[in-house]
Amino acid sequence: MGKQLSPTAVMALKEALCSVYWYKSDLRSFLQLCLSNPSLLSKFNWENYKRQIVSDLIDLLVGSPDKYIGDLTKICYELCKIKDFNHLKQLDDGTSKVERARAAILQLRQLVEPHQDIKREQDEIEKRQEIAAKKLRDNVAVRQKLEEIRMRYMSLIGASNAQTRGFELEKIMYDLFELFDLDPKASFKNLGEQVDGAFALEGTDYLFEAKWQKELVNKADLAAFSDKVRTKLENTLGVFLSINGFSTDGVAAHQAGGASIILMDGGDLMAVFEERIDFVSLLLRKKRYAAQTGNIYLSYFQMVAAK
Incomplete structure (x- = not known):
């Protein structure tokens, strides 16, 4: 994903959020886990209509791409990974809601080129894990301390x-x-x-x-x-x-x-x-x-x- 989302992609992102997360509590939980600074959500009136909340939040993120491009990428990435819409089936007119959500996600995928983003993020995750593993292997003091903690834990099993x-x-x-x-x-x-x-x-x-x-x-x-x-x-x-x-x-x-x-x-x-x-x-x-x-x-x- 580039430095900025196109206007069409912004609209698709808003529609996807509104369609996939029918209840505001689910929407807020998703955003809280995606945003690098979840306290940003407190800026919005959660008594307002869901679509207005989504519009205000995405407009804020899009308005400062240098500051929030990571958050936008994360939200798009997590949305585009969604394939299971069973939570919507339980609602009234659930079949229609599922189809609407599926169509919204498909459009978002097409607009933000998620496969490139997914590959990049997966590579970053693997690289970070490799670095962490190497750091642990190379740091004798850390490994010794970890082993000491493990032994203390094992001694409690029979307590x-x-x-x-x-x-x-x-x-x-x-x-x-x-x-x-x-x-x-x-x-x-x-x-x-x-x-x-x-x-x-x-x-x-x-x-x-x-x-x-x-x-x-x-x-x-x-x-x-x-x-x-x-x-x-x-x-x-x-x-x-x-x-x-x-x-x-x-x-x-x-x-x-x-x-x-x-x-x-x-x-x-x-x-x-x-x-x-x-x-x-x-x-x-x-x-x-x-x-x-x-x-x-x-x-x-x-x-x-x-x-």
Whole structure:
């Protein structure tokens, strides 16, 4: 995609956003995961009509191409990857809405030459992962520290005291965030709510919560964490780590619309400890997939299987 979108492409982009995301909550969630500075969304009146919000946002981005070309490219890229419109089938006149959305995406693809952009972004992702992997291999001190953290984690597997295990897991994750230069903050309380930690990555603030319990983390646990995230600034997302995973109904309920959290499990954590992927690449892959599909729970093993 060039330095500027053509007027026709701008109209196609607006139409695609309005057609694919029928509800404003879904639209906002998608944009929050795409924009480099999600707080930009707070500039708009979300009580307004959806089409007006989309028009105002895209006009703002197009009006400053040097500043927002990356955001425009990201939005176009993620939209053009969409192939599943099942979420629209459930609506009244769903078949018509699906066809309209599919046609809008097709027109956008034709106008912004997405294949070139997709190839470029894929190359950039692979290059970044190669650089991260090489950095990890070459940095003996980092690998030694990662191994030390891994051993501390492994020592907790047989621990019988769940409270102690949970507390130690928080400290392990703090050290992992620090190792990958994520500016971590330890657990804190805010107006009576407990937050296990926080960190920052590429201009986005993340709240973090971890659970190590026999039961799958359920819908109520995810709802409580989502509420904590939603009360923070617009550019805040959440990462929930459940060593033993999440209930199917819990995941489904929290990716239905307006999701602001990303999920990790013990398999993801072990992939990082075993140097199969670095933590930053893992998180960015999860965030990108959530923006593209609405699915907030993509495990490392699913990433590998999809290759």
